[in-house]
Amino acid sequence: MNKNNIKVIAFDADDTLWVNETYFREAENNFASLLSAYETKNKIKQELMKKEIANLPLYGYGIKGFVLSMVECAMELSNNRLNGKSINEILQIGKKMLEKPVVLLNDVELVLNNLNKKYKLIVATKGDLLDQEKKLEKSGLLKYFHHIEVMSEKKENDYIKLLKHIDIQPENFLMIGNSLKSDILPILNIGGSAIHIPFHITWEYEQVNSDNLNENYITLDTIKDLLKLL
Missing domain, CATH: 1.10.150.240 (Putative phosphatase; domain 2)
Structure with a gap:
Protein backbone atom coordinates (compact mmCIF):
# COMPACT_ATOMS: atom_id res chain seq x y z
CA MET A 1 0.00 0.00 0.00
CA ASN A 2 1.30 3.40 -1.01
CA LYS A 3 -0.31 5.80 1.43
CA ASN A 4 0.55 8.74 -0.81
CA ASN A 5 -1.96 7.41 -3.36
CA ILE A 6 -4.84 7.11 -0.91
CA LYS A 7 -7.58 9.71 -1.25
CA VAL A 8 -10.65 7.89 0.09
CA ILE A 9 -10.78 5.65 3.16
CA ALA A 10 -13.83 3.44 3.67
CA PHE A 11 -14.71 1.94 7.02
CA ASP A 12 -16.84 -1.10 7.66
CA ALA A 13 -19.27 -0.35 10.49
CA ASP A 14 -20.21 -3.45 12.50
CA ASP A 15 -17.30 -4.69 14.64
CA THR A 16 -14.98 -2.10 13.05
CA LEU A 17 -16.53 1.09 14.40
CA TRP A 18 -18.85 -0.40 17.02
CA VAL A 19 -19.81 -3.65 18.76
CA ASN A 20 -22.19 -5.89 16.80
CA GLU A 99 -32.71 -1.44 20.88
CA LYS A 100 -29.14 -2.15 21.94
CA PRO A 101 -26.96 0.92 22.50
CA VAL A 102 -24.27 1.72 19.97
CA VAL A 103 -21.01 1.02 21.78
CA LEU A 104 -18.05 2.47 19.90
CA LEU A 105 -14.83 0.49 19.89
CA ASN A 106 -11.86 2.08 21.63
CA ASP A 107 -10.36 5.18 20.01
CA VAL A 108 -12.72 5.17 17.00
CA GLU A 109 -13.67 8.82 17.29
CA LEU A 110 -10.06 9.87 17.92
CA VAL A 111 -8.98 8.12 14.72
CA LEU A 112 -11.83 9.48 12.58
CA ASN A 113 -11.23 13.00 13.82
CA ASN A 114 -7.57 12.79 12.79
CA LEU A 115 -8.03 11.06 9.43
CA ASN A 116 -10.94 13.28 8.44
CA LYS A 117 -8.47 16.17 8.14
CA LYS A 118 -6.37 14.39 5.51
CA TYR A 119 -8.72 12.03 3.66
CA LYS A 120 -12.28 11.74 2.45
CA LEU A 121 -13.91 9.18 4.76
CA ILE A 122 -16.90 7.00 3.90
CA VAL A 123 -18.79 4.10 5.46
CA ALA A 124 -19.17 0.91 3.40
CA THR A 125 -21.15 -1.63 5.38
CA LYS A 126 -23.59 -4.50 4.95
CA GLY A 127 -26.89 -4.91 6.74
CA ASP A 128 -30.45 -3.66 6.96
CA LEU A 129 -30.67 -0.06 5.70
CA LEU A 130 -32.96 1.28 8.44
CA ASP A 131 -31.03 -0.42 11.24
CA GLN A 132 -27.65 0.79 9.98
CA GLU A 133 -28.93 4.33 9.51
CA LYS A 134 -30.23 4.34 13.09
CA LYS A 135 -26.93 3.04 14.44
CA LEU A 136 -24.98 5.68 12.54
CA GLU A 137 -27.25 8.36 13.92
CA LYS A 138 -26.89 7.04 17.49
CA SER A 139 -23.12 6.70 17.11
CA GLY A 140 -22.49 10.43 16.73
CA LEU A 141 -20.03 9.65 13.91
CA LEU A 142 -21.96 10.94 10.90
CA LYS A 143 -20.10 14.26 10.93
CA TYR A 144 -16.86 12.50 9.95
CA PHE A 145 -18.17 10.85 6.78
CA HIS A 146 -18.71 12.25 3.29
CA HIS A 147 -20.76 9.28 2.11
CA ILE A 148 -22.65 6.31 3.61
CA GLU A 149 -23.10 3.13 1.57
CA VAL A 150 -25.21 0.31 3.03
CA MET A 151 -24.54 -2.62 0.72
CA SER A 152 -26.57 -5.78 0.24
CA GLU A 153 -23.32 -7.63 -0.53
CA LYS A 154 -19.62 -6.87 -0.45
CA LYS A 155 -18.27 -8.66 -3.47
CA GLU A 156 -15.96 -7.38 -6.20
CA ASN A 157 -18.76 -6.05 -8.42
CA ASP A 158 -20.37 -4.29 -5.45
CA TYR A 159 -17.14 -2.45 -4.70
CA ILE A 160 -16.66 -1.59 -8.38
CA LYS A 161 -20.12 0.03 -8.37
CA LEU A 162 -19.26 1.92 -5.18
CA LEU A 163 -16.00 3.26 -6.63
CA LYS A 164 -17.79 4.41 -9.77
CA HIS A 165 -20.47 6.07 -7.66
CA ILE A 166 -17.96 8.08 -5.63
CA ASP A 167 -15.75 8.62 -8.72
CA ILE A 168 -12.51 7.19 -7.37
CA GLN A 169 -9.94 4.79 -8.83
CA PRO A 170 -9.06 1.56 -6.98
CA GLU A 171 -5.46 2.66 -6.41
CA ASN A 172 -6.76 5.72 -4.53
CA PHE A 173 -9.10 3.68 -2.30
CA LEU A 174 -8.42 2.06 1.07
CA MET A 175 -10.90 -0.26 2.81
CA ILE A 176 -10.69 -0.92 6.55
CA GLY A 177 -12.66 -3.69 8.23
CA ASN A 178 -12.76 -6.79 10.40
CA SER A 179 -13.82 -9.34 7.77
CA LEU A 180 -11.26 -10.83 5.41
CA LYS A 181 -14.07 -12.22 3.26
CA SER A 182 -16.07 -9.01 2.88
CA ASP A 183 -13.74 -6.10 3.61
CA ILE A 184 -10.30 -7.22 2.44
CA LEU A 185 -10.15 -9.83 -0.32
CA PRO A 186 -12.65 -8.25 -2.77
CA ILE A 187 -10.85 -4.91 -2.59
CA LEU A 188 -7.45 -6.49 -3.22
CA ASN A 189 -8.90 -8.34 -6.22
CA ILE A 190 -9.95 -5.09 -7.89
CA GLY A 191 -6.66 -3.29 -7.25
CA GLY A 192 -7.45 -1.36 -4.08
CA SER A 193 -5.74 -1.37 -0.69
CA ALA A 194 -7.05 -2.92 2.51
CA ILE A 195 -6.30 -2.97 6.22
CA HIS A 196 -7.61 -5.77 8.40
CA ILE A 197 -8.46 -4.99 12.03
CA PRO A 198 -9.77 -8.25 13.53
CA PHE A 199 -12.59 -8.27 16.06
CA HIS A 200 -12.44 -10.89 18.81
CA ILE A 201 -15.60 -12.56 17.47
CA THR A 202 -16.22 -13.31 13.79
CA TRP A 203 -19.46 -14.69 12.38
CA GLU A 204 -18.83 -18.17 11.00
CA TYR A 205 -20.10 -17.18 7.54
CA GLU A 206 -17.44 -14.44 7.33
CA GLN A 207 -14.53 -16.68 8.29
CA VAL A 208 -11.93 -17.72 5.71
CA ASN A 209 -8.83 -19.85 5.95
CA SER A 210 -6.08 -17.24 6.00
CA ASP A 211 -3.20 -19.74 5.99
CA ASN A 212 -2.79 -19.75 2.23
CA LEU A 213 -3.76 -16.16 1.52
CA ASN A 214 -1.48 -13.88 -0.43
CA GLU A 215 -1.16 -11.24 2.27
CA ASN A 216 -1.15 -8.06 0.20
CA TYR A 217 -2.88 -6.32 3.06
CA ILE A 218 -1.92 -4.97 6.45
CA THR A 219 -3.26 -6.34 9.73
CA LEU A 220 -3.41 -4.05 12.76
CA ASP A 221 -4.21 -4.89 16.36
CA THR A 222 -6.37 -1.82 17.00
CA ILE A 223 -7.91 1.01 15.03
CA LYS A 224 -5.63 3.48 16.84
CA ASP A 225 -2.66 1.92 15.04
CA LEU A 226 -3.96 3.60 11.86
CA LEU A 227 -2.60 6.90 13.15
CA LYS A 228 0.97 5.56 13.04
CA LEU A 229 0.48 4.14 9.57
CA LEU A 230 -1.37 6.88 7.68
Whole structure:
Protein backbone atom coordinates (compact mmCIF):
# COMPACT_ATOMS: atom_id res chain seq x y z
CA MET A 1 0.00 0.00 0.00
CA ASN A 2 1.30 3.40 -1.01
CA LYS A 3 -0.31 5.80 1.43
CA ASN A 4 0.55 8.74 -0.81
CA ASN A 5 -1.96 7.41 -3.36
CA ILE A 6 -4.84 7.11 -0.91
CA LYS A 7 -7.58 9.71 -1.25
CA VAL A 8 -10.65 7.89 0.09
CA ILE A 9 -10.78 5.65 3.16
CA ALA A 10 -13.83 3.44 3.67
CA PHE A 11 -14.71 1.94 7.02
CA ASP A 12 -16.84 -1.10 7.66
CA ALA A 13 -19.27 -0.35 10.49
CA ASP A 14 -20.21 -3.45 12.50
CA ASP A 15 -17.30 -4.69 14.64
CA THR A 16 -14.98 -2.10 13.05
CA LEU A 17 -16.53 1.09 14.40
CA TRP A 18 -18.85 -0.40 17.02
CA VAL A 19 -19.81 -3.65 18.76
CA ASN A 20 -22.19 -5.89 16.80
CA GLU A 21 -21.41 -9.60 16.68
CA THR A 22 -21.45 -9.83 20.48
CA TYR A 23 -25.18 -9.05 20.42
CA PHE A 24 -25.85 -11.78 17.87
CA ARG A 25 -24.05 -14.33 20.02
CA GLU A 26 -26.11 -13.29 23.04
CA ALA A 27 -29.27 -13.68 20.97
CA GLU A 28 -28.17 -17.13 19.75
CA ASN A 29 -27.65 -18.24 23.34
CA ASN A 30 -31.08 -16.95 24.36
CA PHE A 31 -32.67 -18.68 21.39
CA ALA A 32 -30.91 -21.96 22.19
CA SER A 33 -32.14 -21.77 25.80
CA LEU A 34 -35.69 -21.13 24.61
CA LEU A 35 -35.63 -24.19 22.33
CA SER A 36 -33.66 -26.46 24.68
CA ALA A 37 -36.63 -28.79 25.19
CA TYR A 38 -36.34 -29.89 21.56
CA GLU A 39 -32.57 -30.25 20.96
CA THR A 40 -29.17 -29.66 22.49
CA LYS A 41 -28.08 -26.03 22.54
CA ASN A 42 -25.13 -26.74 20.26
CA LYS A 43 -27.37 -28.45 17.69
CA ILE A 44 -29.86 -25.56 17.85
CA LYS A 45 -27.10 -23.05 17.11
CA GLN A 46 -25.86 -25.17 14.20
CA GLU A 47 -29.35 -25.40 12.71
CA LEU A 48 -29.89 -21.68 13.14
CA MET A 49 -26.65 -20.95 11.31
CA LYS A 50 -27.70 -23.20 8.42
CA LYS A 51 -31.05 -21.43 8.25
CA GLU A 52 -29.45 -17.98 8.30
CA ILE A 53 -27.10 -18.82 5.44
CA ALA A 54 -29.89 -20.43 3.40
CA ASN A 55 -32.02 -17.32 3.86
CA LEU A 56 -29.37 -14.72 2.96
CA PRO A 57 -30.49 -14.50 -0.70
CA LEU A 58 -34.04 -13.77 0.50
CA TYR A 59 -33.59 -11.69 3.65
CA GLY A 60 -30.12 -10.27 3.28
CA TYR A 61 -27.99 -9.34 6.29
CA GLY A 62 -29.18 -7.84 9.54
CA ILE A 63 -31.32 -8.38 12.58
CA LYS A 64 -34.70 -8.63 10.85
CA GLY A 65 -33.57 -11.48 8.63
CA PHE A 66 -31.99 -13.10 11.66
CA VAL A 67 -35.32 -12.99 13.53
CA LEU A 68 -37.19 -14.56 10.60
CA SER A 69 -34.57 -17.30 10.50
CA MET A 70 -35.00 -17.90 14.23
CA VAL A 71 -38.77 -18.30 13.78
CA GLU A 72 -38.34 -20.71 10.87
CA CYS A 73 -35.71 -22.70 12.73
CA ALA A 74 -37.86 -22.88 15.85
CA MET A 75 -40.86 -24.19 13.94
CA GLU A 76 -38.76 -26.87 12.26
CA LEU A 77 -37.03 -27.99 15.45
CA SER A 78 -40.34 -28.19 17.29
CA ASN A 79 -42.17 -29.92 14.42
CA ASN A 80 -44.52 -26.92 14.30
CA ARG A 81 -45.51 -27.38 17.95
CA LEU A 82 -44.09 -24.08 19.18
CA ASN A 83 -46.79 -21.95 20.80
CA GLY A 84 -47.56 -18.29 20.33
CA LYS A 85 -45.90 -17.33 23.60
CA SER A 86 -42.58 -18.78 22.46
CA ILE A 87 -42.85 -17.09 19.06
CA ASN A 88 -43.39 -13.80 20.88
CA GLU A 89 -40.28 -14.47 22.98
CA ILE A 90 -38.28 -14.90 19.77
CA LEU A 91 -39.63 -11.58 18.50
CA GLN A 92 -38.61 -9.96 21.78
CA ILE A 93 -35.06 -11.27 21.33
CA GLY A 94 -34.96 -9.43 18.01
CA LYS A 95 -36.47 -6.23 19.38
CA LYS A 96 -33.95 -6.14 22.20
CA MET A 97 -31.16 -6.44 19.62
CA LEU A 98 -32.56 -3.49 17.68
CA GLU A 99 -32.71 -1.44 20.88
CA LYS A 100 -29.14 -2.15 21.94
CA PRO A 101 -26.96 0.92 22.50
CA VAL A 102 -24.27 1.72 19.97
CA VAL A 103 -21.01 1.02 21.78
CA LEU A 104 -18.05 2.47 19.90
CA LEU A 105 -14.83 0.49 19.89
CA ASN A 106 -11.86 2.08 21.63
CA ASP A 107 -10.36 5.18 20.01
CA VAL A 108 -12.72 5.17 17.00
CA GLU A 109 -13.67 8.82 17.29
CA LEU A 110 -10.06 9.87 17.92
CA VAL A 111 -8.98 8.12 14.72
CA LEU A 112 -11.83 9.48 12.58
CA ASN A 113 -11.23 13.00 13.82
CA ASN A 114 -7.57 12.79 12.79
CA LEU A 115 -8.03 11.06 9.43
CA ASN A 116 -10.94 13.28 8.44
CA LYS A 117 -8.47 16.17 8.14
CA LYS A 118 -6.37 14.39 5.51
CA TYR A 119 -8.72 12.03 3.66
CA LYS A 120 -12.28 11.74 2.45
CA LEU A 121 -13.91 9.18 4.76
CA ILE A 122 -16.90 7.00 3.90
CA VAL A 123 -18.79 4.10 5.46
CA ALA A 124 -19.17 0.91 3.40
CA THR A 125 -21.15 -1.63 5.38
CA LYS A 126 -23.59 -4.50 4.95
CA GLY A 127 -26.89 -4.91 6.74
CA ASP A 128 -30.45 -3.66 6.96
CA LEU A 129 -30.67 -0.06 5.70
CA LEU A 130 -32.96 1.28 8.44
CA ASP A 131 -31.03 -0.42 11.24
CA GLN A 132 -27.65 0.79 9.98
CA GLU A 133 -28.93 4.33 9.51
CA LYS A 134 -30.23 4.34 13.09
CA LYS A 135 -26.93 3.04 14.44
CA LEU A 136 -24.98 5.68 12.54
CA GLU A 137 -27.25 8.36 13.92
CA LYS A 138 -26.89 7.04 17.49
CA SER A 139 -23.12 6.70 17.11
CA GLY A 140 -22.49 10.43 16.73
CA LEU A 141 -20.03 9.65 13.91
CA LEU A 142 -21.96 10.94 10.90
CA LYS A 143 -20.10 14.26 10.93
CA TYR A 144 -16.86 12.50 9.95
CA PHE A 145 -18.17 10.85 6.78
CA HIS A 146 -18.71 12.25 3.29
CA HIS A 147 -20.76 9.28 2.11
CA ILE A 148 -22.65 6.31 3.61
CA GLU A 149 -23.10 3.13 1.57
CA VAL A 150 -25.21 0.31 3.03
CA MET A 151 -24.54 -2.62 0.72
CA SER A 152 -26.57 -5.78 0.24
CA GLU A 153 -23.32 -7.63 -0.53
CA LYS A 154 -19.62 -6.87 -0.45
CA LYS A 155 -18.27 -8.66 -3.47
CA GLU A 156 -15.96 -7.38 -6.20
CA ASN A 157 -18.76 -6.05 -8.42
CA ASP A 158 -20.37 -4.29 -5.45
CA TYR A 159 -17.14 -2.45 -4.70
CA ILE A 160 -16.66 -1.59 -8.38
CA LYS A 161 -20.12 0.03 -8.37
CA LEU A 162 -19.26 1.92 -5.18
CA LEU A 163 -16.00 3.26 -6.63
CA LYS A 164 -17.79 4.41 -9.77
CA HIS A 165 -20.47 6.07 -7.66
CA ILE A 166 -17.96 8.08 -5.63
CA ASP A 167 -15.75 8.62 -8.72
CA ILE A 168 -12.51 7.19 -7.37
CA GLN A 169 -9.94 4.79 -8.83
CA PRO A 170 -9.06 1.56 -6.98
CA GLU A 171 -5.46 2.66 -6.41
CA ASN A 172 -6.76 5.72 -4.53
CA PHE A 173 -9.10 3.68 -2.30
CA LEU A 174 -8.42 2.06 1.07
CA MET A 175 -10.90 -0.26 2.81
CA ILE A 176 -10.69 -0.92 6.55
CA GLY A 177 -12.66 -3.69 8.23
CA ASN A 178 -12.76 -6.79 10.40
CA SER A 179 -13.82 -9.34 7.77
CA LEU A 180 -11.26 -10.83 5.41
CA LYS A 181 -14.07 -12.22 3.26
CA SER A 182 -16.07 -9.01 2.88
CA ASP A 183 -13.74 -6.10 3.61
CA ILE A 184 -10.30 -7.22 2.44
CA LEU A 185 -10.15 -9.83 -0.32
CA PRO A 186 -12.65 -8.25 -2.77
CA ILE A 187 -10.85 -4.91 -2.59
CA LEU A 188 -7.45 -6.49 -3.22
CA ASN A 189 -8.90 -8.34 -6.22
CA ILE A 190 -9.95 -5.09 -7.89
CA GLY A 191 -6.66 -3.29 -7.25
CA GLY A 192 -7.45 -1.36 -4.08
CA SER A 193 -5.74 -1.37 -0.69
CA ALA A 194 -7.05 -2.92 2.51
CA ILE A 195 -6.30 -2.97 6.22
CA HIS A 196 -7.61 -5.77 8.40
CA ILE A 197 -8.46 -4.99 12.03
CA PRO A 198 -9.77 -8.25 13.53
CA PHE A 199 -12.59 -8.27 16.06
CA HIS A 200 -12.44 -10.89 18.81
CA ILE A 201 -15.60 -12.56 17.47
CA THR A 202 -16.22 -13.31 13.79
CA TRP A 203 -19.46 -14.69 12.38
CA GLU A 204 -18.83 -18.17 11.00
CA TYR A 205 -20.10 -17.18 7.54
CA GLU A 206 -17.44 -14.44 7.33
CA GLN A 207 -14.53 -16.68 8.29
CA VAL A 208 -11.93 -17.72 5.71
CA ASN A 209 -8.83 -19.85 5.95
CA SER A 210 -6.08 -17.24 6.00
CA ASP A 211 -3.20 -19.74 5.99
CA ASN A 212 -2.79 -19.75 2.23
CA LEU A 213 -3.76 -16.16 1.52
CA ASN A 214 -1.48 -13.88 -0.43
CA GLU A 215 -1.16 -11.24 2.27
CA ASN A 216 -1.15 -8.06 0.20
CA TYR A 217 -2.88 -6.32 3.06
CA ILE A 218 -1.92 -4.97 6.45
CA THR A 219 -3.26 -6.34 9.73
CA LEU A 220 -3.41 -4.05 12.76
CA ASP A 221 -4.21 -4.89 16.36
CA THR A 222 -6.37 -1.82 17.00
CA ILE A 223 -7.91 1.01 15.03
CA LYS A 224 -5.63 3.48 16.84
CA ASP A 225 -2.66 1.92 15.04
CA LEU A 226 -3.96 3.60 11.86
CA LEU A 227 -2.60 6.90 13.15
CA LYS A 228 0.97 5.56 13.04
CA LEU A 229 0.48 4.14 9.57
CA LEU A 230 -1.37 6.88 7.68
